[in-house]
Amino acid sequence: MTRIALTGREVQLTAYPSGEVRPSDFRIVEKDVREPGPGEVLVRNTWTSVDAGLRLRLREKGPEGYFVAFPLDAPMEGIMTVGEIVGSRAAGFEQGDTVWHASGWREYAVVKAGEQALAGLGTLTRLDTDLAPPQAYLGVLGGNGLTAYAGLFRVGELRDGDVVWVSAAAGAVGSLVAQMAKIRGHYVVGSAGSSDKVRYLLDELGLDAAFNYKDGPLPELLRQAAPDGIDLYFDNVGGDHLQAALGALRPWGRVTMCGAISDYDAATPAPGPSNLFQAVANNLTLRGFRGSAHLDMMGDMQRDIGRWLRDGKIRYVETVVEGLENAPEALARLMRGETTGKTLVRI
Amino acid sequence: MTRIALTGREVQLTAYPSGEVRPSDFRIVEKDVREPGPGEVLVRNTWTSVDAGLRLRLREKGPEGYFVAFPLDAPMEGIMTVGEIVGSRAAGFEQGDTVWHASGWREYAVVKAGEQALAGLGTLTRLDTDLAPPQAYLGVLGGNGLTAYAGLFRVGELRDGDVVWVSAAAGAVGSLVAQMAKIRGHYVVGSAGSSDKVRYLLDELGLDAAFNYKDGPLPELLRQAAPDGIDLYFDNVGGDHLQAALGALRPWGRVTMCGAISDYDAATPAPGPSNLFQAVANNLTLRGFRGSAHLDMMGDMQRDIGRWLRDGKIRYVETVVEGLENAPEALARLMRGETTGKTLVRI
Numbered sequence: 001m002t003r004i005a006l007t008g009r010e011v012q013l014t015a016y017p018s019g020e021v022r023p024s025d026f027r028i029v030e031k032d033v034r035e036p037g038p039g040e041v042l043v044r045n046t047w048t049s050v051d052a053g054l055r056l057r058l059r060e061k062g063p064e065g066y067f068v069a070f071p072l073d074a075p076m077e078g079i080m081t082v083g084e085i086v087g088s089r090a091a092g093f094e095q096g097d098t099v100w101h102a103s104g105w106r107e108y109a110v111v112k113a114g115e116q117a118l119a120g121l122g123t124l125t126r127l128d129t130d131l132a133p134p135q136a137y138l139g140v141l142g143g144n145g146l147t148a149y150a151g152l153f154r155v156g157e158l159r160d161g162d163v164v165w166v167s168a169a170a171g172a173v174g175s176l177v178a179q180m181a182k183i184r185g186h187y188v189v190g191s192a193g194s195s196d197k198v199r200y201l202l203d204e205l206g207l208d209a210a211f212n213y214k215d216g217p218l219p220e221l222l223r224q225a226a227p228d229g230i231d232l233y234f235d236n237v238g239g240d241h242l243q244a245a246l247g248a249l250r251p252w253g254r255v256t257m258c259g260a261i262s263d264y265d266a267a268t269p270a271p272g273p274s275n276l277f278q279a280v281a282n283n284l285t286l287r288g289f290r291g292s293a294h295l296d297m298m299g300d301m302q303r304d305i306g307r308w309l310r311d312g313k314i315r316y317v318e319t320v321v322e323g324l325e326n327a328p329e330a331l332a333r334l335m336r337g338e339t340t341g342k343t344l345v346r347i
Numbered sequence: 348m349t350r351i352a353l354t355g356r357e358v359q360l361t362a363y364p365s366g367e368v369r370p371s372d373f374r375i376v377e378k379d380v381r382e383p384g385p386g387e388v389l390v391r392n393t394w395t396s397v398d399a400g401l402r403l404r405l406r407e408k409g410p411e412g413y414f415v416a417f418p419l420d421a422p423m424e425g426i427m428t429v430g431e432i433v434g435s436r437a438a439g440f441e442q443g444d445t446v447w448h449a450s451g452w453r454e455y456a457v458v459k460a461g462e463q464a465l466a467g468l469g470t471l472t473r474l475d476t477d478l479a480p481p482q483a484y485l486g487v488l489g490g491n492g493l494t495a496y497a498g499l500f501r502v503g504e505l506r507d508g509d510v511v512w513v514s515a516a517a518g519a520v521g522s523l524v525a526q527m528a529k530i531r532g533h534y535v536v537g538s539a540g541s542s543d544k545v546r547y548l549l550d551e552l553g554l555d556a557a558f559n560y561k562d563g564p565l566p567e568l569l570r571q572a573a574p575d576g577i578d579l580y581f582d583n584v585g586g587d588h589l590q591a592a593l594g595a596l597r598p599w600g601r602v603t604m605c606g607a608i609s610d611y612d613a614a615t616p617a618p619g620p621s622n623l624f625q626a627v628a629n630n631l632t633l634r635g636f637r638g639s640a641h642l643d644m645m646g647d648m649q650r651d652i653g654r655w656l657r658d659g660k661i662r663y664v665e666t667v668v669e670g671l672e673n674a675p676e677a678l679a680r681l682m683r684g685e686t687t688g689k690t691l692v693r694i
Binding site: 238242257258259260263268269270271272273274275276277278279280281282283284285286287288289290293 | 606
């Protein structure tokens with residue numbers, strides 16, 4: 001596996017965007033690719049992930065306790081990607097293996113086997129491509145699947161009879177949460193930001209009710225969709241969505257706080273809901289979480305979601321952007337709500 | 348038990364206060380007291396309770412799902428009180444029994460045995476005055492004790508090694524929470540609104556650290572008191588206190604949302620914390636609750652707190668206001684932070 005002068009492109013951040021993500025805050029750099037050392041593999045990346053959570057790392061100072069900021073003019077470490085091993089000096093990994101790891105947004109990566117990344121989620125792992133195509137492991141069978149699965153069943157403690165509202169329900173995580181709640185027989189309301197997405201939720205995913213949050217005051221839209229209130233709110237949005245949920249939750253209701261995309265572009269954080277006292281009045285639980293905190297459920301998730309995929313009970317869509325150089329634009333589109341399902345870059 | 352022309356005074360609300368509670372929004376009415384009917388008892392009330400939660404019922408429209416507003420110019424139902432039975436037509440209750448019930452802020456009350464009030468908490472109940480004096484059942488052995496006990500052990504899921512912060516720690520609930528956490532061996536920080544109260548927390552209750560929240564920026568005061576962060580925040584205050592807690596909570600931390608006195612006088616609700624995203628980043632749980640939702644723990648609470656009282660491990664102080672006519676002023680003082688421990692009116 002001797003190679004001469006192998007080079008590969010990678011995306012680097014050149015400035016922290018203020019407000020909306022701009023592709024002009026990134027650049028493409030062509031770099032030499034070194035040979036893998038002992039215990040390392042060389043991966044040619046084929047697909048790389050685009051997630052709302054990345055926006056939180058495009059800040060000089062991110063939310064405390066969250067992922068650290070990406071450095072400027074340097075590789076962006078900690079983005080999930082899949083690829084094919086083109087050279088291996090690590091036991092258990094061979095040329096031709098399809099793997100995931102956390103050195104995405106670049107064409108080639110040298111990865112050390114066993115080294116933890118993204119709190120363990122991004123550790124080099126061989127993937128079963130008989131079960132699903134490689135890029136599914138960046139979405140439905142990867143971090144998004146784990147986040148949806150742990151968030152609904154463990155964090156949200158889904159209970160018999162729960163009426164469930166999922167925001168950003170046409171997104172990578174939301175669409176899985178909504179479908180799994182349907183599989184379990186629940187009344188499920190989904191919200192999204194366009195009439196196309198609402199149609200997708202109703203016609204393709206079979207939700208009981210869905211609305212476009214831009215169509216009116218949220219509390220009113222939610223009341224029409226769930227006239228008797230809700231028991232579980234799966235929050236991908238925060239802000240006014242969380243406020244509406246607190247007003248609609250019945251006693252002993254729960255909020256699964258997965259993300260707050262409405263606030264990610266803000267230079268200064270928006271105030272929280274003014275009706276948080278509802279939690280006291282109605283014995284509510286709000287629980288935040290990160291999928292990577294529930295890695296122990298990865299096996300269960302891949303088994304269950306894998307079965308539901310085979311049985312046609314879970315559908316997923318991907319928004320595929322072609323070419324590494326378009327990764328920043330893909331993130332910008334995701335943040336503007338222009339993508340559906342999992343957003344991916346094909347390298 | 349024939350009586351002629353028995354009359355008694357009661358407090359009525361004449362206008363909903365805007366902003367701070369004003370005694371001028373109340374009046375004292377002298378009324379005929381009727382004989383108890385079948386299944387009823389006549390109680391001469393001796394002590395009546397003053398709670399921050401009452402403020403929430405002095406609004407034409409309270410927080411949804413919470414107690415309904417008190418009507419104007421009518422008896423204020425649903426305030427805990429203790430007294431002595433002076434006439435009984437209810438099986439199991441006799442003249443001379445000391446009882447609690449939920450028709451406080453008046454001298455005499457006719458109460459139906461078995462009838463639920465305050466979500467069950469205020470159902471007519473005979474009290475064991477060998478264990479503690481009657482008024483203790485309005486505080487440490489009653490609703491406050493239950494709220495503290497359920498809030499710390501069940502809602503807050505107190506865990507070995509937790510660093511605990513209690514706000515309004517010199518109050519009726521907070522002082523119990525702080526002491527119980529100390530009994531269990533935790534590092535406990537208390538905050539309050541005067542240097543006298545801080546001294547009480549340190550010298551009398553033996554907390555590990557305490558501060559006056561008026562002495563500086565809350566996050567800084569909290570950092571000095573708990574340099575390595577906290578694991579459990581018992582929230583009686585809301586607002587800036589909750590925001591400071593979210594910034595200091597370590598991974599898997601919890602917030603027990605018991606009340607939000609900082610917001611009770613506000614005509615329009617204040618915005619919530621702008622750093623709620625910390626819950627996502629650090630896998631935090633925020634859980635609101637009402638003591639009355641945990642009535643099943645009343646027996647355990649009275650057994651445990653009763654034992655700690657006998658063993659001198661729990662202390663409590665009372666702010667006693669003399670005379671029914673001063674009940675509104677007692678509430679106003681409590682809301683201004685001028686009372687310590689349980690606030691009571693001796694009738």
